[in-house]
Amino acid sequence: MPTTVVWLRNSLRLHDHPALTHAAERGGVVPVFVWAPDEEAPWAPGGAHRWWLHESLDALGRSLQEEGSRLVLRQGTSLDELKAVCEASGADRVVWQTRLAPALRRRDEAVREGLEAAGVEVRTFAGRVLHDPEQIRTGSGGPYRVFTPFWKKVRAQLDPGDPLPAPDLGGAAPATWPESADLDALGLTPEAQDGVDWAGGMRETWTPGEGGAAERLDTFVSQQLLHYDEERDFPAARGTSMLSPHLHWGEVSPRQVWAAANGWVSNGVTREAADAFLFEIGWREFSYHVLHHFPHMPDAPLKEKYERMPWAHDDDALRAWQRGRTGYPLVDAAMRQLWHVGWMHNRMRMVTASFLTKDLLVRWQDGERWFWDTLCGGDLANNAMGWQWAAGSGADAQPFFRIFNPLSQSTRYDPEGDYIRRWVPELSALPTKHLHAPWTAPPEVLEEAGVTLGETYPHPIVDHKEARERALEALKQVNV
Template sequence: MTALPIIVWFRESLRLSDHPALAAAAERGAPVICLYVFDEHSPGLRPLGGATRWWLAQSLRSLQTRLREIGNDLVLRCGAAATVVPAVARESNASAVFWNDVAQAPQRDVAKDVDEALAMLGIESNSFADDLLVDPLRLRGKDGRGPRVFTPFWKRLVALGDPPQTLPAPKSLTPVAGISGLSVEQLELEPTAPDWAGGLRETWQVGERAAQARLASFLETTVQTYVADRDRPDQDGTSRLSPHLRFGEISPRQVWHAARFAAAARPVTAGGIDKFMSELGWREFSRHLLHDRPDLATRNLQATFDAFPWRHDDAGLRAWQRGRTGYPIVDAGMRELWHTGTMHNRVRMVVASFLVKHLLIDWRHGERWFWDTLVDADAASNPASWQWVAGSGADAAPYFRVFNPVLQGEKFDPDGAYVRRWVGELAALPAPLIQRPWSATPVELASAGVTLDGNYPAPIVDHKMARERALAAYARARKG
């Protein structure tokens, strides 16, 4: 007698290896239907931004290819998961549906609705822990809350020991014939008129194999200089794994175990790997915050900031978005973001500080712009990082820490290579002037082909004035 099929509902784990739900289904030996539901209909789900929609399309194609290599395929459907998943189960006479958990409030609610709908049909459902290194409930204090400061959070997590070992990808999966689905193109995830994704295509290789190759290359080479180079946007000094983690093309457990193995095999890399692991820890910390505070993207974690006197400045916001602030390191970062869908982490802090402190524009405007333009826009890390910079979040940078964009540029892009790459109109300026073109003489500007407030803007705000204004606004907010 032929076993009834099992549906594996792919959610945010777009890979075959270390996929607990897929491994459990394969172990049963029954035919498997691999299902992805593009869901913009379930209540509470935040619609993807443009850059993440583009990445999702490439990731789904990659997953389709991987599944076809082991004799299966990916069924794509569109709609509310609580409607679509049970419908596919009825169509296929499935005996069970397996999926990996997403430990966020809207996704948990969606999974609960799917579970209840399947129960009404008498269909088994099983969910598996996946997107976190540690269940948030394991890190609760006596007050029932998780840590709000990163360092003790990370120490407690590390003290729990290694996460579970990773799982191999199935070597084969028996398919189920006759289950219809959409093409990736029919999901309409990619821009067409205009097609603004050329820079994304130039910059990224997407999918599980690309993620594994990037991790291996990082641990083999880049990690050796990670501590020194990670803050240098002019250097290739980071892992660039964040979008792969965002879409579950690689799991945090795979990163953890590969990094620990590399450190043991080559002790000289231990310092870089420890620092790299703490960045993985920040991702985890952000997700634990979101687990406790589903409104992380819209509400200040620190109530003091509810009274903050943000400015309404459409012109300033547009200048920031377009990389036309007159501060080269800020403009380079914003242009890199638009072209590639990413931005160096040090520069993210600088541009975020500029928006919320130099311009006094509410951090939520910046968070929404990053949500739309970053390929790694993550529901936890994006707002948690914005709140950290703004001073309104957990373990936040003190508000009086106002990044000086000139000094940041001179320290972390000392030769101006990063600015020259992304702000071409300044490329001919010598290094001592490139982070502060307004200090050049008319002859120096003319020699470099720069016209302030012509082909490149003068600063839209004075740094000293902006810093004093920001500190005064903060003092008023604290007084209530």
């Protein structure tokens, strides 16, 4: 019976896994995960990523055991470990799901060449995105840089098909199982800092693994999808899917999400509601499309003129933003949510990114790096696309001169202050009238609420009106 090694990366699931299904249909299956963070430089997994990965690998290992298989963990260089696993198990083929990040594409090609040189066959399978970035082209044959025509083209051609069931692995064990490292030995779990478990908020919020992904998807499409378009912009509401970490780690496939959303159209959800959500899946597709064709996107502006932007390089301002100590309650609430649970509401990502790049005039790359380190499902394509969108330098970006007003965003999208009170508890006793801008509250109101500006809560780090003028003045150097 031929044996196939399935190299698992961001594809930590059993269902709708073409590479795993192919291996099971062929014969013996050896699921392998290789921990090799240096190969992902300069975008190696950060602390929140590592916490999620540990939990997801643990869940996948248990699922494989229940199916009569097991997860082989290795640590080292990918090529060396895969070759060793093939030799130990007698495997003559290695399969994996393709990835689109630039460093990983280069690594994968080198692994393919090394395996084939050693006499091991390699096959790769799609599944990271719904479309083939090489097949979706503009009329002139180039890649898309504007979302609307891209998505129109994709929707016209897209036929994802039905998700695959989990393969039967009961009779697919290899003749010999290779040695496996202990999960704890990979050192993915965080250490407590000053006696505080900094991953506690993530642990309370998430259930990493395929089971948690399936539960979250089912809850969203059955209970929240109908009202998605009305509630998605309000961070205090449970209006978004919160599927991004599960999608990033491949615990659910975009095809499964696509099928689930469309499946509820005939079960009480309107076509308009489903399309509003699938529009966001479209942005994920677009992000990967742009990253594939412009691999420098995570590091340099797609619009080259933004290389001339005179950024402030203000470390104190960056640190205040990171810690949720800007003096603008909505911004601070969002940044504290990010640190506590490893995730931030999408509307808040736009607000905080605008504040950093325009009110504080700090480089978008600094914000991108912070999000990468603190999001438990930080995705290179989505993260880079979002930050370049906010900074005005990316594909189909928001113009730089459109600057979010943090106060009007606060009163519009958190009108009762529920989100602010949840994440900025030192302001919770303030009347809603003054909660969004505590510096406008009379002294007696602040005193009654137990707020001392500059002590219990900071003064605004900048005046928004003045900061806006500074940003527009800086833009003139871009447009010379």
